[in-house]
Amino acid sequence: MNLQEQGLSDQPAHLTEHGITVLLVDDQAIIAEAVRRMLAQDPEIRLHYCQDPAKAIQMALDVHPTLVLLDLVMPDIDGLTLAKFFRANQKTREIPLIILSSKEEAVTKADAFAAGANDYLVKLPDKVELIARIRYHSNAYIMRLQRNEAYEALVKSQKALTKELNQAAEYVRSLLPKPLEGNIRTDWEFIPSTSLGGDSFGYHWIDDDHLAVYLLDVCGHGVGAALLSISALNSLRSQSLNYVDFRDPSQVLEGLNEVYQMEAHHDMFFTIWYGVYNKAERDLTFSSGGHPPAIARTGDSASTAETVLLNPGGLIIGGLPDQKYQKSTLKLASYAKIYVYSDGIYEVPRPEGGMFHLNDFVGLVTRLCKEGDASPRQVIEAMRRIQGKEMFEDDVSLLEVSFL
Known part of the structure; x- marks a missing residue:
């Protein structure tokens, strides 16, 4: 030296x-x-x-x-x-x-x-x-x-991951449909959680007389859940399931169950509610795969409408092969609307202790409808007040369809 x-x-x-x-x-x-x-x-x-x-x-x-x-x-x-x-x-x-x-x-x-x-x-x-x-x-x-150095690398990695997750969430949002106007009107709210999740929904005309309405929720969070959700959503939008009449909800769920078996998709499954509105007959046919029941309000007017739960039962999508799904039909009165949602909107803790449950949520929607303002935004604001905080722990999707 x-x-x-x-x-x-x-x-x-x-x-x-x-x-x-x-x-x-x-x-x-x-x-x-x-x-x-x-x-x-x-x-x-x-x-x-x-x-x-x-x-x-x-x-x-x-x-x-x-x-x-x-x-x-x-x-x-x-x-x-x-x-x-x-x-x-x-x-x-x-x-x-x-x-x-x-x-x-x-x-x-x-x-x-x-x-x-x-x-x-x-x-x-x-x-x-x-x-x-x-x-x-x-x-x-x-x-x-x-x-x-390790901490700085971790912070950098977390920022990059957060950016990618936000971009992925924006992509999922870009796939969601534009509101419908006219005799059939739609309104919705989509609030992804802090981690990318698997909620997605949509609606489209199958033909001149049949409107498909659907909402699905993939188990878990992260990129894998989002990718599965997007894939299933695209299968519905493009009507790409083989030998399936998309006007028949039970066939649609059976087709999804065949394609999206858990063993082939990293043990992930999803729930779904799928309904088809027949404009000429004014009836709604629907099936469910492990999903919370849609809430229907139908009657001669808003003040006299009754609440009906649209829940034909059914196993989650991907759980068992060759699963059969039931379908049910509801005749809609002159006044009718439905709410389709993911469980993240009602599975929330109460500040005083305990959990908010499905029956509580159905009661809340019914009350808001009777009071004259049950838009998705108002329903979500009510749930925020109930849980005592702004953010939800899970993805929240709420779709309202009004049939005039």
Whole structure:
């Protein structure tokens, strides 16, 4: 090693390599030479020397030491003042400092620690002790660097993941249908949870007389659930299930169950409610695969309408092969509307304890309908008041279809 003002090593220190790098700040070159000789036999320790204390901070910024050996008594700037400078600088405040001094008084040592020193050595110490202390403090600092680097990488990864999940949620939202106007009107709210989930829904005309309405909910959260939800949604929108009459809800669910068996889709399943409105006959035929029942309000007028639960029963989609699904039909009166939803809207905790249940939710929708304002937005606002917070723990989907 050649003793140089700019450093004893021509190679820059790289903290990511976790090498031990020592910066010695001492106005006496003879002390620097003595330290160099003590460390020369340890190839894992890289030594840099700064004779001018006024340049110590800048040199530390350049060489990135894992430890600073700091002389206590120097002209212009003493070691205690320089230690305070190191601690005041954001980029050097965590670097371990060992004060080197010929003084052994307890008060001097206390002042050094008060100024920010990590250790105190009476110079010149034994070589074995010096190397041991350098290794101890440097290794502790390197572990802190590793922790900080790991944390920064984790934060970066989480930000990237959050961005991707938000983009995926926006893509799912872009697939949702535009509201219908006219004799059949639709309104809906879709609120994804903090983690990407598997809710999706839609409606489309199968032909001039038949309107399909459906909502599905994939188990779990994350990209896998969203992808399965999108795939099933596309199967319905494109009517791509083989040998299925999409005007027959039971056939649709049986076709979905055949294609989306759990074994072929990472043990994921989904629930679905699927209904078909016959415009000419004014009836609604529907089937369910493990999904909460749709809520129908039908009668001669809004004030006289009755609440009917549309729940023919049925197993989840993907649970068992060759599963048969039942269908039911409801004749709609002159006033009729239905609500199709995911369970995330009503499976919420009450602030006073206990859970809100399906029957409670049906009662809430019925009451709001009688009061004249049961739009999806108003229903969700009511549920927020019930749970006492803005965010839901699960995805929330609520679709209202009015038949005029």
